[in-house]
Amino acid sequence: MSSETKQILTTDGIPLEISLKKAEKKNKIKAFLLVAPLLVFLFITYVFPIGEMFTRSVDDKMVTNMLPKTFKAMEKWDGKELPPEEVFAGFYSDFKILVENQTQGKLGQRLNKEKNGFNSITKKLLRQIKRKKIDETIGIKEQIMKVHKNWRNVEYWQAIKRTAPPYTFAKYLKGMDMYFAPDGSIAQVDEDRRIHRILWLRTLEIALFVTIFCFLMGYPIAHLLATLPMKYSNLLMICVLLPFWTSLLVRTASWMILLQQQGVVNDFFVMIGLVSDDSRPEMMYNKVGTYVAMTQILLPFMVLPLYSVMKTISPSLMRAGKSLGGTPFVAFWKVYFPLTIPGIGAGCLLVFILAIGYYITPALVGGASGTLISNQIAYHMKTTLDWSFASAMGLMLLSGVLVIYWIYNKLVGVDNIKLG
Amino acid sequence: MALPSYTETRYRIWHYIYISICTFVFFFLIAPLFVIFPLSFNAEEFLVFSEGMKRLDPDAFSFRWYHEMVYGTKNPWGLAAKNSFIIAIFATIGSIILGTLAALGLSSRHMPYKGMIMAILISPMIVPLIISGVAIFFFMAKVGLAATHTGIILAHIILGTPFVVITVTATLSGFDHSVTRAAASLGSNPVNTFMKITLPLILPGVISGGLFAFVTSFDEVVVVLFLAGLENTTIPVQMWTGLREQLSPTILAVATCLIILSTLILITAELLRRRSERLRGINR
Numbered sequence: 001m002s003s004e005t006k007q008i009l010t011t012d013g014i015p016l017e018i019s020l021k022k023a024e025k026k027n028k029i030k031a032f033l034l035v036a037p038l039l040v041f042l043f044i045t046y047v048f049p050i051g052e053m054f055t056r057s058v059d060d061k062m063v064t065n066m067l068p069k070t071f072k073a074m075e076k077w078d079g080k081e082l083p084p085e086e087v088f089a090g091f092y093s094d095f096k097i098l099v100e101n102q103t104q105g106k107l108g109q110r111l112n113k114e115k116n117g118f119n120s121i122t123k124k125l126l127r128q129i130k131r132k133k134i135d136e137t138i139g140i141k142e143q144i145m146k147v148h149k150n151w152r153n154v155e156y157w158q159a160i161k162r163t164a165p166p167y168t169f170a171k172y173l174k175g176m177d178m179y180f181a182p183d184g185s186i187a188q189v190d191e192d193r194r195i196h197r198i199l200w201l202r203t204l205e206i207a208l209f210v211t212i213f214c215f216l217m218g219y220p221i222a223h224l225l226a227t228l229p230m231k232y233s234n235l236l237m238i239c240v241l242l243p244f245w246t247s248l249l250v251r252t253a254s255w256m257i258l259l260q261q262q263g264v265v266n267d268f269f270v271m272i273g274l275v276s277d278d279s280r281p282e283m284m285y286n287k288v289g290t291y292v293a294m295t296q297i298l299l300p301f302m303v304l305p306l307y308s309v310m311k312t313i314s315p316s317l318m319r320a321g322k323s324l325g326g327t328p329f330v331a332f333w334k335v336y337f338p339l340t341i342p343g344i345g346a347g348c349l350l351v352f353i354l355a356i357g358y359y360i361t362p363a364l365v366g367g368a369s370g371t372l373i374s375n376q377i378a379y380h381m382k383t384t385l386d387w388s389f390a391s392a393m394g395l396m397l398l399s400g401v402l403v404i405y406w407i408y409n410k411l412v413g414v415d416n417i418k419l420g
Numbered sequence: 421m422a423l424p425s426y427t428e429t430r431y432r433i434w435h436y437i438y439i440s441i442c443t444f445v446f447f448f449l450i451a452p453l454f455v456i457f458p459l460s461f462n463a464e465e466f467l468v469f470s471e472g473m474k475r476l477d478p479d480a481f482s483f484r485w486y487h488e489m490v491y492g493t494k495n496p497w498g499l500a501a502k503n504s505f506i507i508a509i510f511a512t513i514g515s516i517i518l519g520t521l522a523a524l525g526l527s528s529r530h531m532p533y534k535g536m537i538m539a540i541l542i543s544p545m546i547v548p549l550i551i552s553g554v555a556i557f558f559f560m561a562k563v564g565l566a567a568t569h570t571g572i573i574l575a576h577i578i579l580g581t582p583f584v585v586i587t588v589t590a591t592l593s594g595f596d597h598s599v600t601r602a603a604a605s606l607g608s609n610p611v612n613t614f615m616k617i618t619l620p621l622i623l624p625g626v627i628s629g630g631l632f633a634f635v636t637s638f639d640e641v642v643v644v645l646f647l648a649g650l651e652n653t654t655i656p657v658q659m660w661t662g663l664r665e666q667l668s669p670t671i672l673a674v675a676t677c678l679i680i681l682s683t684l685i686l687i688t689a690e691l692l693r694r695r696s697e698r699l700r701g702i703n704r
Contacts, residue, residue, distance in 0.1 A: 249675075
């Protein structure tokens with residue numbers, strides 16, 4: 001009897017609890033259906049393609065597909081001494097198919113990256129096949145070995161074996177200036193050729209310093225904007241918002257004009273006697289240009305979050321701090337500053353995330369010593385066409401950004417991003 | 421910011437240092453934009469202030485580069501401007517529709533996995549553009565949309581929606597849901613309620629999100645560089661090429677036009693923001 005009284009029924013006679021759950025589920029589905037179009041669109045055009053970058057970056061199927069019989073025969077080879085006849089025969093028949101399709105050149109280039117000399121010895125082999133010098137009725141091993149002495153060298157066959165797996169992390173190692181040594185261990189590139197590590201460090205350094213500069217410059221003006229009366233602060237806010245809304249290329253162009261050797265900044269330095277007319281400093285196409293331009297371009301992203309936090313801090317708190325005996329400095333440091341930390345976190349993380357992936361401005365004002373990792377990615381996408389390497393570096397950068405994004409999400413919450 | 425008369429000297433000095441730092445920063449922010457104006461009227465071909473300009477000699481100024489921008493032979497700006505506007509307008513419409521729908525769903529308190537989905541929807545804004553560019557290029561090349569307007573528009577919808585999602589969710593956060601319930605209780609169907617009640621109230625947020633999406637698309641160069649063929653060149657792409665190859669004052673004429681455009685957009689966005697705050701009853 002007690003259970004009957006507890007059971008509340010709706011007018012349809014369904015228990016209320018079930019009916020509510022049903023309604024809740026319906027609402028959930030409704031809400032989700034509204035988000036679904038964008039989510040599906042993003043997954044198809046954006047999230048999956050980024051995932052595909054991963055498969056592309058580790059993809060090494062080319063040789064695997066080119067030499068199927070060789071690798072099949074190599075399964076039984078221990079890799080210490082010269083491979084047996086079957087491997088040579090397998091390689092020969094694979095190679096002949098490649099010659100028929102005229103794709104043996106690609107194999108030579110790819111293997112040459114693994115071990116120098118493959119390009120020439122595959123060409124030698126090609127010539128012998130074209131001249132029909134190889135008799136298929138007798139042992140292939142002896143005949144190939146006669147083509148060039150390197151075909152008798154076990155290291156070359158070991159190199160071929162290394163390309164057997166359909167995927168490789170070599171591109172990621174290359175991005176960190178490392179490579180797979182012949183024995184399969186990971187080795188460092190010679191010290192004078194470690195260009196990528198320099199670029200990673202420089203990217204971090206520039207992003208870090210730009211963030212610091214933005215903070216040092218953004219904090220005072222955000223404070224001023226938040227404490228001034230509305231009618232003045234609205235006017236000054238335009239100084240922050242106008243650059244924010246102006247095309248990135250326009251702002252970069254104006255810095256190129258300002259910083260060039262005959263530019264306005266140098267004119268000014270000469271005028272006040274800081275430098276002489278014939279020793280105008282080079283401020284563009286180096287790190288100085290990158291720092292100055294990026295700081296100005298990213299400054300609004302620091303000011304806006306700081307401002308929105310400072311706006312909520314009541315001025316009476318500072319007065320209270322002072323009335324309790326604190327000097328203005330103490331009151332600021334002990335009362336005001338701690339309250340602005342959420343804004344500082346938001347602004348710094350945002351600026352850092354944006355700075356670390358910057359491309360346009362460093363490419364235009366950076367010169368050789370001001371380029372960042374993004375420029376290297378673009379270079380490999382457009383010039384060397386090494387797309388798998390570009391993908392690998394892109395994903396390395398992305399993983400760094402995602403970690404910061406995750407921290408940002410934890411600390412600030414993406415739904416708290418303020419615009420304008 | 422007048423100081424009270426009893427302020428000690430050292431705080432007085434500190435105060436003036438603070439004010440001068442702020443002045444410097446504001447100058448640093450805004451001054452670079454103004455160097456472009458006078459130089460775009462330069463009669464000469466160089467990107468430095470000529471002696472005549474420093475003396476304010478009227479002969480040193482001319483509309484030469486504006487003329488060049490509009491009527492110049494073989495000049496790319498006409499096509500670029502047309503493409504930029506077409507792409508930006510369609511990308512904005514797409515972003516507004518997808519972004520507003522998603523924001524409506526996200527603001528519902530029944531939405532499951534809200535945080536994670538929001539993080540995914542915002543990600544195109546956070547992920548470095550170069551990576552987005554590479555990924556989108558691979559996709560568009562696969563489906564055969566590289567070097568087409570459609571491909572670039574779709575790419576810009578991806579980049580523009582986060583802004584719409586953010587602004588519309590922000591507007592909806594102060595939204596009084598009882599008005600939609602009132603409409604429903606008075607017999608209005610959901611579509612009608614949305615068109616007559618919800619949309620007019622969130623319209624400022626939608627439009628300002630749309631403005632962001634428009635500016636994003638209009639200003640975007642990294643992804644377009646990957647996707648565009650010669651036919652799809654846009655204003656930023658032309659500026660990029662111009663800045664890399666030879667700095668011609670024509671670029672400054674274009675830049676001046678862009679600054680005027682961005683000023684107009686800024687004014688609109690500010691007016692909308694204030695209207696939105698008034699509508700939502702927030703007094704700051």
